[in-house]
Amino acid sequence: MKGHFGKYGGRYVPEMLIPALEELEKVYISAKKDKQFNSDFIDLLQNFAGRPTPLVFAKNLTEKLAGAKIYLKNEGLNHTGAHKITHCIGQGLIAKRMGKTRLIAETGAGQHGVATASVAAKLGFSCTVYMGEVDIKRQRPNVFLMEQLGAKVIPVVFGSRTLKDAVNAAIKDWIENVKDTHYVLGSVVGPHPFPTMNRDFQTVVGKEIRKQISKAENKLPDVVIACVGGGSNAMGAFTEFIKESSVHLVGVEAGGRGKKIGEHATRFPNGSVGIIEGYKSYFLQNNDGQLQKTHSISAGLDYPGIGPELSHLHDTKRVEFVSVTDEEALKAVQILAQLEGIIPALESAHAVSYSIKTAPKLAKNKVIVVNLSGRGDKDIFILTKAFRDKKFYEFMENIVKEGL
Ligand SMILES: Cc1ncc(COP(=O)(O)O)c(C=O)c1O
Secondary structure (H helix, E strand, C coil), rough: CCCEECCCCCCCCCCCCCCCCCHHHHHHHHHCCCCCHHHHHHHHHHHCCCHHHHEEEEHHHHHCCCEEEEEEEHHCCCCECCCHHHHHHHHHHHHHHHCCCEEEECCCCHHHHHHHHHHHHCCCCCCEEEHHHHHHCCCHHHHHHHHHHCCCEEEEEECCCHHHHHHHHHHHHHHCCCCEEECCCCCCCCCCCHHHHHHHHHHHHHHHHHHHHHHHHHHCCCEEECCCCCCCHHHHHHHHHHHCCCCCCEEEEEECCCCCCCCCCHHHHEEEEEEECCCEEEEEEECCCCCCCCCCCCHHHCCCECHHHHHHHHHHHCCCEEEEEEHHHHHHHHHHHHHCCCCCCCCHHHHHHHHHHHHHHHHCCCEEEEEEEEEEEHHHHHHHHHCCCCCHHHHHHHHHHCCC
């Protein structure tokens, strides 16, 4: 069935959004075959976002673990710091073809908002970003960046005032302004065609990995590891290898700080199948189908749903799902920083941590590729708190004392 992955996916939205999703699907299908669209996309990926990103051999980490070779696909070197810019560029170009003049987005940690605002500025759209009031308080630096990029950040003051409420506010805006507005969805989630379209944009990651690892090792990777929030960086890295049965694919979820509801974001094995936010998938939900509270030290991994294609890949056992705790992710940040000179985003540190557990169990001729979805600059406030860096707090106090 169109827009389905096994029994997952689909398009479960209010009737007034169906024409917008049908138009989006139609324009996307024709753009995919269009030379001009593809050359504009590649041009922006290369000259605005900075692709291709390097595949770095983690020599020191590999030697220390004395097992499989670890390579890092450094998506953190993308403009704005993560893989997210790729599907924002793709959607920006699609919005242009649809004649839209305004982009809207929802954001939790602010990363997707910053990427959308950057693309809006570059391609000449006005931009509105919805963000829960609680998240605005937690992620002020990204609000500042979005505003500098010319976006209007609207605080969402209903519900739990976090990401899921921002999604509802963005959908309401889209329904009211669908004529001139495109809703830039930030992962491989939501109603069809978003999961397919965003996956297709992100497949550039896996294609680059294939080329780069073939050059470096003259073979395919044995294992590809990626963290999974909604699933866009994982689908980007995995899709190229799904048909290669020798490549083991591992998705790493946020184990958070405990196994109780609200303390983690592991949809497997704790989620159940439902239809929420326009698509069918696994969700962390209560018996009434309401999304449950989640926790992760990484803002990008605490989403209670997961992309429908990943649910299918879970059920068909093509992707193995594991989890890594907050504490393990923090440790992985330090290990990678000190051994490899790379500070990963906390999301990506989950994948790094799992590679550190796996490599020593594998033979030295095996090759692991970790998709390092982003860089850690954005996490500076979380990291300084977690590592109890008193000097950093003194520094911030001094700034406050000095006043504006
Ligand atoms: C650096 C980074 N990695 C991963 C994610 C998780 O999203 P996804 O699973 O769609 O890649 C995010 C989300 O904000 C992110 O910023």
